[in-house]
Amino acid sequence: MKGIPTVLITVSPEVSAQMRPPRALYPKGFKIGNSLGRPDMRELQKKVLGDALNLLSQNTRPGEIVAVEYPEYGEQYEPPHVKRVSS
Amino acid sequence: MRGRALRSGSDVSLTSDVRPLTPRVFVTISRKCVPFTPFDRELSKSTIAIVTAGGVHLRDQEPFNISDELGDLGYREIPPDVDSTQLMVTHHHYDHSDADRDINVVFPIDVLRDLEAEGVIGGLARKHIGYMGYTMQLKAMYEGTAREIANDIDKGSRADAVILTGG
Numbered sequence: 001m002k003g004i005p006t007v008l009i010t011v012s013p014e015v016s017a018q019m020r021p022p023r024a025l026y027p028k029g030f031k032i033g034n035s036l037g038r039p040d041m042r043e044l045q046k047k048v049l050g051d052a053l054n055l056l057s058q059n060t061r062p063g064e065i066v067a068v069e070y071p072e073y074g075e076q077y078e079p080p081h082v083k084r085v086s087s
Numbered sequence: 088m089r090g091r092a093l094r095s096g097s098d099v100s101l102t103s104d105v106r107p108l109t110p111r112v113f114v115t116i117s118r119k120c121v122p123f124t125p126f127d128r129e130l131s132k133s134t135i136a137i138v139t140a141g142g143v144h145l146r147d148q149e150p151f152n153i154s155d156e157l158g159d160l161g162y163r164e165i166p167p168d169v170d171s172t173q174l175m176v177t178h179h180h181y182d183h184s185d186a187d188r189d190i191n192v193v194f195p196i197d198v199l200r201d202l203e204a205e206g207v208i209g210g211l212a213r214k215h216i217g218y219m220g221y222t223m224q225l226k227a228m229y230e231g232t233a234r235e236i237a238n239d240i241d242k243g244s245r246a247d248a249v250i251l252t253g254g
Contacts, residue, residue, distance in 0.1 A: 032253070034192050
């Protein structure tokens, strides 16, 4: 298998960062269960999905998560935090 | 209650305080290289697959087994022409009431079709995948399920790239 390019959309960036995804987008303040936005907000969902797909062609740093703000999402939520253990 | 330390044989070890719904997870940071496949295509000519850990499946497919405390290691194939109202979520580790109203918030199949119609992407892959990302069997998930999903996408979906979502 030669490999498949992927992009992750994560609303738990600290959790996801531990696995160092090759490409990842964090829509800032979106709650768990709202990876693409809120129900029926199709234009916002298109923006988030489009931005995630655009990361495929951008010179992102593998393992880092790109945070993007979408003010139209409204109320912001704190993502889960994890305690890092260095070995 | 303290959980077991699971030494996975890789560079990731995991200990968890086993409490339903609010686990605290301590994970050592991977010191290995990040697996990365370059994307050398034009997006407007590319087919995209969705793989979600959000427990999405068709109403007439067997639901994920949420009574299994270790988590269900299975996955479901979802066709590209699915009627999104025929999709549902079976998952007990996140609030999926919004996905119950509009599956696109975790499985953006209609959104992908919109992007195809607008020429942003070339098309939808032949198959998309839903699985239940909660697991207490981390090694089995990434050595078993993840490999099977990757093979399925690679061999059967004609996807040029994959969008991954959690919940």
